[in-house]
Amino acid sequence: MAKVPVQFTLNGSEKAEFIDSGTTLLNALRDKIGDTSPKGGCHQGTCGACSVIIDGELRLSCLMLAETCNGATITTTSGLAVGGVLHPLQRAFLDTFATQCGFCTPGMIMAAKVLLDHTPNPSREDVVEALSGNICRCTGYEPIIRAVLAAARANPQNAA
Amino acid sequence: MELRKSYFADVRKDDLHEIGQPRPRSDSPGHVTGRTAYFADRNFPGMLHLKMVRSPHHHARIRSIDTSEAEKHPGVIKVLTAKDVPHNVYTILILIQVGPEDETVLADGKVRWKGEAVVAVLAETERAAQEAAAKVKVDYEVLPAVFDMEEALKPGAPIVNEYHGQNYYLYDSGACRKVRFGDVEAGFAQADHVLEQSYQSSPIEHAPTETTGCVVAPEGNDRFTCHTNTQAMFFTLDNTSIILQMPGSKLHFVGGTVGGGFGGKVDVIVEPIAILGAKLTGRPVCFIYSREEEMQISSPRAAEKVVIKDGVMKDGRIVARKVTGYTDAGAYSRHSPYGAQKGAGHYPGPYTVPNVWIDTYCVYTNRTPSSAMRGFGVTIGDFALEVQMDKLARLIGMDPLEFRFINAYRDGDMKAHRQPTEGAALIECMQEAARVANWPVAEKYMAMSSYKNGA
Incomplete structure (x- = not known):
């Protein structure tokens, strides 16, 4: 399967990966980048456990293709605490x-x-x-x- | 929180340090930061994905299984059928001598419910596993199925599970669990009114947000580490040991964090086959239910039917109670023989009734196997009992709460199971409930006590 490059900012850090075309943002974050704070509860956009913030908007990462997030700024719950101080x-x-x-x-x-x-x-x-x-x-x-x-x-x- | 110290003043100590104090949950910091590690948060290089080929029929004989096309599918590493499982026929409660073994890990010759696992496909990606599973050809001869418990108990009904030989679980007490106390027929004869009602419930799915699953990694020392969200760690370890004919020392189970269970993760379903897959391929394996599988395949709470016949006096005393309970196990036992037995132990409810007759049946049908859920074996019975209590109160024109005060069990009362009641506190609970709900109750009931000889 063809690999495609993706590049985005996750919780303030630059991330770049080669992923299978068609990989969801949820799977890219969890399996490729290792941020397991978004959860997969239904993989069909109904439970909200995979919610992340993309460019300031709430998004269901199980319904987003990772390759559509190039250049985006993404925030997940694992990135909210700053210097050990909880949000x-x-x-x-x-x-x-x-x-x-x-x-x-x-x-x-x-x-x-x-x-x-x-x-x-x-x-x-x-x-x-x-x-x-x-x-x-x-x-x-x-x-x-x-x-x-x-x-x-x-x-x-x-x-x- | 308010502690009513007037209750049980002679036995209470009130040197409480923790009760009534908020204490932080030890797991919550992990939850709010996203650091809590659930089983699916474990990722291993080279991990294979396991997908099941499932029965499209409620009841069918398997004539043949052809996995050749699936095995050729790109990315497929291994295809497993019944013959690959060392001890394929098992039952969870065999650990406490509740047999017979009646369920297959992978169907062998027959399927008994729609969704039953027949063939396991292990592939490099979830997609390849799914596509290959669709290429497995199973030739079925469809058999008559039975979905209704009373139909299943009739002579001539299709036999669901040959390991039992009849469509009910055979207890050492016979076809049902029985409780006999006093003379229930004499009680009905003496009663001012007799009310018989029947109550039914549908299966209920637990619907945890995290679906059932496990991630297995083979270790260098011939052991297998299984990260699982089971709610029954040692049942799972010991049953896996039996199914795989592997000493427990080869199995390292890691659990503890469950993304919602509610009793729905106590069956031993995903772990043995995933560990077998890891053993036969030498690769890490994940087997995670899709949302559809969680809703359709995982055990629900059993459907139940409860028939209650009561004899009641005009003054509010229940003088006889006969309960017949049916628990729909579906096609396999899992924990249902225990659930039905627990129902027998729970009736006639928290009431003192001098004449009691209870029969509870664990019935097999071609429905999804059921199992534990919150208040296993008693929740539906309580629903039936308490609706019946309201109906009885209405029948004799009495306030439903006052009617319960009259019948509530007190310390020292002999229960139908011949255990004396201890520490009942039901009267005191109802008194508090009446106060909080502002439900008017006559003063004589508010002066009652659960203590022996308490008014």
């Missing part, structure tokens, strides 16, 4: 018990990050809408919604 969303998920098995968590955090990047002070309805493409089978959604709202409240810009 406010990670901190909030941790503090408010918003994880159980953890398999949906990276995708949830990606979806929540895109929300807060665009809407720093979201309503509960905004959070529900933003997470509506991500399936959690364990905790129920309430702790996750509370975590996202807590992360928004922790943002100093939202004080008072």
Whole structure:
């Protein structure tokens, strides 16, 4: 099978790989580059576990061909903590018990990050809408919604 | 959290250091940073992908299997059939002497449910494995199938599983698990009302976000390391040892992190065949269910039918309860004989009834084999019992909660299984529930106690 080159920025680092044409971004990230934080739950775009951020937009990496991501800037959950300091969303998920098995968590955090990047002070309805493409089978959604709202409240810009 | 210290004041210590205190979960930092390692996060160079050829029929004899085209498909390394599996017929609970062995790792001569594994294909890529699997030719003679438990129990029904010889699990107690306590017919004769109702449930899929699977790596020392999301590590290790006729010391199982289980990952299905593939090819192997396989192939909670006949007095006392429970095991036992037995142990519910008769059957049909799920063997029974309790209360014109206070078991009450009740606390739970739900309950019930002779 023909190999094609792909090159993109992942969590601030330049990445370049030769991949089989038709490889999904999810498989390229996990199997080629070794970032296993995006998860494969359905491989058909319905569970949200593979969510990543591409050029600021939330994307399902199981439905993206890696070769269409040339030149893109990609963020995954493994790249959120800077210098060992957790991102406010990670901190909030941790503090408010918003994880159980953890398999949906990276995708949830990606979806929540895109929300807060665009809407720093979201309503509960905004959070529900933003997470509506991500399936959690364990905790129920309430702790996750509370975590996202807590992360928004922790943002100093939202004080008072 | 509020601790009601008035309850059981004579036995409680209240030197609690952990209960009521939030404590960080040890696994959560890994979850929020994406560092938690699930089985599928292990990747080994040269790893092969395993895909199954599955039965398109509910019940069929296999006349022949032709794997020649599949073997020639580019990227295919190995094709496995029943003859490659050292001990192909197994049953999970044989470890605790619950036999007979009744299930094949790869179908041998017959398939008993739609989706049953027939041939395993190992290839360089997932795509090659899938394409080659489609080239395996299996010649089937379709047989009559049975999908309904009561139909399966009728004389002349197609026999689903020859290892049992009849369409129910034969317990040492006979065709069903039995509980006999008092005289249930005398209880019905004495009752003011008799109510018989039947309750049914469909199979329920656990639908974990992470599908069932494993990744196997052959080690240099003739051992095999299996990264798996099983919820039953030692069942899996020991059954794999039996199926592959390999000492357990050759098998290194790594688990612990499960991306959602809910009881759906307790069967031993993917690991033995993946390890066999690794052994016969000398290569790492991954066998990961697709979402479709997770929904269609993995064991669901069993379909159940529960028939409850109760005799009740106008004053609210249940004087007789007869329960007949049917658990649909599907084509193979897996954990269902235990589940059906657990149902027998669970009825007549947390109530003191002087006359009880319970029969629970584990029935074989040509449906997807069922197995454990949260509240294994009791959840559907509880649904049936509690709906029945509401109906009985309505029948005699009594508040449903007060009706439960009258029948709730107390410490010291003899249960139908001849175990005295201990530490019941049901009355106290209902009292708290009534308070929290603001459900009006007469003062005499709020003054009751679970203690022996407690009003």
